[in-house]
Amino acid sequence: MKKFVNDPKDYVPEMLRGLALANPDTLRYVPEFNLIMRSDAPDIDKVALVQGSGSGHEPAHVMSVGKGMLDAACPGDVFSAPPTDYVYETVKLVASPKGVLLLVNNYTGDRMSFEMAEELSEADGVSVRTLFIDDDVSVQDSTYTVGRRGVAGNFFVMKACGAASERGADLDEVYRIGEKVNSVTRTMGMALTACTPPAKGGPLFDLPDNEIEMGVGIHGEPGRRREGLRPAKDIVEELVTAVADDLPFASGDRVALMVNGLGGTPIGELYLVYGLAHQQLADRGIEVGRSYVGEYCTSLDMAGCSITLVRLDDEIEELLRDPAETAIRVF
C-alpha cells in the first residue's frame, strides 16, 4: 500500500486535524465526536444542515462544510457509517430554533444512525427532518442498500439546500427543495481500478488490467457488469445513455453536468471526459447550463469517474448560482 498514512487507525482524525489547521478561521474540528463544523455555528437565523457518511469520499462531506453548504459533517471511519451518538452530538452542536435538516446518502448503515439520532434529537425538542439521497441509476438494490444508492449527485442537494437555508427558508421549504433536486438528479459511475482502504492495506477488490467495472459503487460495490477496457468515448457514451435515459432527460432540457473524479484520475482526463459528455448531450438536444468538473465524491484512490445530470429550472439554477465557501478552493 503506497499512501500517506501513519497508523491506519489514525487516518481519519489526522485528516480532519489537517483540514481544521488549514482553515482556522472557518472550521472547527471536534475530536470527541469526529466532526467538522462551521466555527460560527450555530446560526440561529437559519436551518442547520448536517451530512455524514463513511470517510474516504472526500471532499464529501467534511470539506463541504461552510457558508452556503453544510453547517457540520460527521464522518465515520473509512467506508463506515458514523455512530448514532456522534450524529446526535453533531445535531446538538449546530441545532438552531429554525430546525435541522439531516442529509443522508441512502445506505442501510447511514440510515440507521441518522434515523436514531433524529429520534433522540426530537426527544430533546429539536425540529429535525431527514432527507435521503438516491441518485445512482446503476443498480436498484445493492450490497449496502435497499433501493438506489446516494453518490456524487448529493452535491447538488447540499448546494441547493445550503443556498435556501442561507436565504432564510424554513425547514419544510429547505426539505422541499432538497427532495425536488434529488428527484431530478441522476448519476452513474465506473471504475478503472480498485481503491485501497488504509486499514486493509491492499486493493478492496480485484479488477484485472484489461477490465473495468461499469456502475461501480463508491465503496467498491459491484455495479452492472464488468467489461473490457475501452476508449473513453465508448465509456462516456454508456454512462451518458444510462443516466439520460433514466429520468429520462429529453431534447430541450437544460441541465447541470458534473464529471466527478473518483480519487485517482487526474483532472486532465476528467476534462477530456467532460468534452465527450457535453457533445453527446448536444447530440440529444440537451443543453448544458452549468458545468462541474473535478472531485466531489470520491472512493479513496480509485481511478474512474461518474457522470451526473440535474434537470434545471429557474428555481434550482438560481440556488446553484448562489455563493458558497468551503475548504475546497483554489486561491
Next chain:
Amino acid sequence: MKKFVNDPKDYVPEMLRGLALANPDTLRYVPEFNLIMRSDAPDIDKVALVQGSGSGHEPAHVMSVGKGMLDAACPGDVFSAPPTDYVYETVKLVASPKGVLLLVNNYTGDRMSFEMAEELSEADGVSVRTLFIDDDVSVQDSTYTVGRRGVAGNFFVMKACGAASERGADLDEVYRIGEKVNSVTRTMGMALTACTPPAKGGPLFDLPDNEIEMGVGIHGEPGRRREGLRPAKDIVEELVTAVADDLPFASGDRVALMVNGLGGTPIGELYLVYGLAHQQLADRGIEVGRSYVGEYCTSLDMAGCSITLVRLDDEIEELLRDPAETAIRVF
C-alpha cells in the same frame, strides 16, 4: 494503461476542448496553436501574462487562465515544451500596449521556445519580458535543466503577477514582483508511484512497491534518492526540512504553505500531510499565514505530493489575497 483516452495523440486537444466547453463564457480554445486564452483578451489596460509548458501538469497552466491569473497558456504535448511558433502566436493574440510577461518554468526546452518567441515578438514591436521560475530545491542541475527546476511554486508567481497586472502595474513592476516571489519560494516533491503518459501506454519509470523517490521531478526525473516506504510523518519531515533549510526559513517567518498533489493522491491524504507539515513548521516557530491544499501542478496520475513554502511580507500577502477566477472552482 487504464486511462480515459481515445487515440493518445488526441489526448491534449480533447482535454482542451473539454475545458473550453465547460467554461464557454470565460475561455477560448484555439486549436491551430493548441492554446487556451481568456475570451476577453487582449485587455489593453493590463500587462498580459502567458505561461506554457508540457501538458500533463494540469491544472498548470491551461486551467490557471482567467481574471487575476494568466491571459493565456500554450501547452505542448505531454511533457514536451510548446513549439516556438505556438508561443509566438499566443503572444500575438493577447499582446497589450502595456506589454507581455512570459512565465517559464526552468527547463531547457521551454526556455528555448520562449526565448525565441520573445525575440520574434519584440521584432514585431511588442514589449516582452521573460521570467524563469526555479523553486525546486531537490537537485541543482537535472535531466532537463541547467540550474534548478520550476515546479508547483510557480502558482504563487502566477497569482502575485496576475494580481499586480489587474491592479494596473507596468511590465517592469509585474516582473519585479514575479522575481521577488520566486526568490522566496521553495518546493520539494516525492513520488509514491510512477506516472503513465498516454502515448507511452505504461509507467514512465520503475518504482518498486516498497520504494519511494524523494525529490522526484514533475516529469518523473530522478530526485535526490530512493528510500524504503515510510510513515507519512517521516516523509513530511524530510520534505519540510529540505524546503525550510534551503532559503532558509527561520523562526518568526510568516509563510504560505502549499501541499500539492501530484495527480493520483486523494485529497484526504493531502490534508493529512498538511496537518503534519503545519505542526512541523510550528515546532520551528514558523507561522502559516495562508494555506493551499489540493492539486496545483501534477505529473499525470503520479501518486505523491510536494510541499511549497513562500516567505510572506505585506506586499506578497496582499497580492495573494486578491480575487481570481479560473476554470478550477467548486461551485
